[in-house]
Amino acid sequence: MENLDELLDKTLAAEQELPEGLSERLEKQIDTWAKAERQQKQLVTRRWIYWVSGIAATILLTIGIFRYDAYEKEQKTNARELADATITAQNALQLFFSNFNKGIMQMDNVNRKVDKVNELLIEKLNY
Amino acid sequence: MKNFSTTKLVMAILLFVFGTFVCQAQDNFFEKYEDMDGVTVVSISPEMLQIMCSMKTDEDGLDLAEMEITGMQILSTERKDIRDQMKTDFSKMIDMTDYKEIMRIKDDESNVVFYILQEGDIINKMIMLAEEQDECTIIILSGNFTMQVTMQVAKSMTGTN
Numbered sequence: 001m002e003n004l005d006e007l008l009d010k011t012l013a014a015e016q017e018l019p020e021g022l023s024e025r026l027e028k029q030i031d032t033w034a035k036a037e038r039q040q041k042q043l044v045t046r047r048w049i050y051w052v053s054g055i056a057a058t059i060l061l062t063i064g065i066f067r068y069d070a071y072e073k074e075q076k077t078n079a080r081e082l083a084d085a086t087i088t089a090q091n092a093l094q095l096f097f098s099n100f101n102k103g104i105m106q107m108d109n110v111n112r113k114v115d116k117v118n119e120l121l122i123e124k125l126n127y
Numbered sequence: 128m129k130n131f132s133t134t135k136l137v138m139a140i141l142l143f144v145f146g147t148f149v150c151q152a153q154d155n156f157f158e159k160y161e162d163m164d165g166v167t168v169v170s171i172s173p174e175m176l177q178i179m180c181s182m183k184t185d186e187d188g189l190d191l192a193e194m195e196i197t198g199m200q201i202l203s204t205e206r207k208d209i210r211d212q213m214k215t216d217f218s219k220m221i222d223m224t225d226y227k228e229i230m231r232i233k234d235d236e237s238n239v240v241f242y243i244l245q246e247g248d249i250i251n252k253m254i255m256l257a258e259e260q261d262e263c264t265i266i267i268l269s270g271n272f273t274m275q276v277t278m279q280v281a282k283s284m285t286g287t288n
Contacts, residue, residue: 089171092201093191094284096255096266099239101281103230 153252153267156220157200160213165206171199191284193276198269203262210263217256217265226254236260248273 161168176196204210221228226242233239237259244252249271257264 085169085171085175088167088169088201089175089199092169092199092264092266095257095264096268097281097284099232099237099255099257100230100241100277101285102234103232103239103241104278104281106232 153220153224156216157202159216160202160204160209163209165204165209166213167201167203169199169201171201173197191280194268194270194272194280196268196270196272198267200265200267200269202265205262210258213263213265214256214258221254226252243274250274250277253277 157168160166176199177192202213204213221242224244226244228240229243230241231239237257239255239257242254242256243250250273251269251271253268253272255264255266257266
């Protein structure tokens with residue numbers, strides 16, 4: 001009976017004693033799992049961020065391209081309108097001054113003729 | 128002394144009112160035609176004119192900058208019905224304001240009339256009404272210039288210096 005008790009005590013003592021380093025290994029393993037879980041969560045979050053960033057970048061790029069295209073078209077239109085306005089203004093000024101000059105030239109011609117007539121009259125009157 | 132100041136004040140007010148009236152009449156005339164189909168309207172800003180005036184017209188002659196042009200408006204149409212209406216309205220505007228006819232040139236191709244609005248020797252506005260066979264053009268030059276300078280610029284621009 002004593003032997004049986006002794007054996008039982010030994011067995012219980014043996015069961016209570018964990019193998020050396022098991023606890024650390026278990027903690028390490030649990031930490032690893034926790035870390036892996038965190039990493040997994042971070043990965044999912046990061047993936048979402050990448051997706052959202054990618055979509056946002058694509059939208060921005062598309063808007064940018066369209067806006068640049070519209071801006072370029074507007075610039076071209078403005079440049080064309082400016083060039084047209086310049087040509088119109090130059091033509092208008094040319095028309096204005098050529099007509100003005102036409103009148104002045106006629107006036108000069110008349111003045112020259114009057115001067116000639118005056119000279120002839122003076123000549124005739126002197127002789 | 129007091130009377131002199133009052134006279135000057137009255138003159139200034141009258142000049143201001145008259146100036147406003149002239150501008151208003153001209154603006155109304157332009158406003159009527161600027162949105163009309165078949166009418167070409169070009170208004171050149173002072174900035175644009177500065178760029179254009181900086182271009183030399185002739186190496187020996189005067190450039191446009193000498194004329195101190197501050198604005199240019201062009202009205203042009205080829206439509207017969209609008210041409211007639213435009214001429215009538217233009218005559219009304221000229222009658223209502225203090226423009227003076229200075230030159231009329233008529234030949235086989237066109238009938239051109241020049242009007243000016245001046246203060247002393249300085250011309251503030253010069254208008255050309257050109258009627259051609261199928262077109263009527265009105266050009267208004269605003270600024271501060273004399274007749275002498277205008278004649279010289281006209282000669283240098285048309286190469287008859």
